Amino acid sequence: MRMCLGCQEMKPKRELIRVVKNKENEISIDFTGKKPGRGAYICRNLACFEKARKGKRLERAFEAPISEEIYEALHKQLEEDNGQ
Template sequence: MAKTKSPAQRTCIGCREVKPKKHLIRIVRTPERDIIVDPTGKANGRGAYVCPSRACLTAATKSGRLAKALDTEIAKETLERIIDDVQVLLGDKGTK
């Protein structure tokens, strides 16, 4: 009998809910220490996951959980760029 593989689960750093990996957005600190939004989920580097909602992204950035998860300090300009990148990625799909 073949076992069915369950989908990979990750925790959103904004709301702390465990969800399937494919339902979350990955933010990555690359080996060059750049911070990018990874829509493929395959970029090399240390990653953190956030729900596709502005509320979770805001909670993750304001609480400092994003910086802690990526193990780096994040400049205000970089945070603003990440928020903009996620909002562009979300388009109309993002919830408030």
């Protein structure tokens, strides 16, 4: 069980998207859930994503700025997931 940064609910890891920061301080999206590094999780829900983005919860979780490319990739993935 992991906590979503948007809704703050505990959910099974497989239901969430993992964002990871590795030792080189590079932040990326981990769709497999197996990349090494510190992870933060977001529901596959656009409302949770927007809440986490607005509150800068990813930045706080990683203590680092998040690039616009990461936010765009997450948004695109969530749109695809919710479109199915």
